[in-house]
Amino acid sequence: MVSSIGISALLLLTSAFVGAHTPPKHAKVYFVDLKEGAVVQSPFQVKFGIDGFGITPAGTTDKIRHNAGHHHLLIDLNQLPDLDHEIPRDERHLHFDQGETEATLELPPGTHTLQLLLGDEDHEPQNPALFSDRITITVE
Numbered sequence: 001m002v003s004s005i006g007i008s009a010l011l012l013l014t015s016a017f018v019g020a021h022t023p024p025k026h027a028k029v030y031f032v033d034l035k036e037g038a039v040v041q042s043p044f045q046v047k048f049g050i051d052g053f054g055i056t057p058a059g060t061t062d063k064i065r066h067n068a069g070h071h072h073l074l075i076d077l078n079q080l081p082d083l084d085h086e087i088p089r090d091e092r093h094l095h096f097d098q099g100e101t102e103a104t105l106e107l108p109p110g111t112h113t114l115q116l117l118l119g120d121e122d123h124e125p126q127n128p129a130l131f132s133d134r135i136t137i138t139v140e
Contacts, residue, residue, distance in 0.1 A: 022127055023052065027051065029116045030132045031048065037138075042105070042139050047101065048071045048101045057099045071096040072116070073094040111138050
């Protein structure tokens with residue numbers, strides 16, 4: 001009896017870790033061609049980069065979902081959203097559900113911050129979260 005309980009507990013723990021969305025420690029997301037302090041004209045192109053992890057559309061159900069995610073662009077946020085819940089969907093939290101790796105943004109003139117946050121098939125951040133540095137740009 002004890003051994004069957006121990007085996008059941010081990011199987012339960014193993015299945016919990018198999019489904020985890022844990023990027024490798026060296027994985028990173030970043031802006032390819034937009035740097036801190038950039039001055040741009042609206043509309044402007046933004047390219048999203050990722051190293052050490054994959055990109056897949058939201059809602060992906062096969063095994064690749066454990067090794068990939070999709071980009072979310074955070075605009076003018078002072079802090080990351082709650083990393084234990086689904087990433088909000090509004091004008092300050094843009095979702096790239098099809099696995100897009102670039103976008104054209106139209107922002108009003110002024111200073112803005114941009115940050116990337118990778119989400120899983122359910123729009124939740126990986127654990128630990130995979131996010132870029134927050135950059136500040138000026139739109140003329």
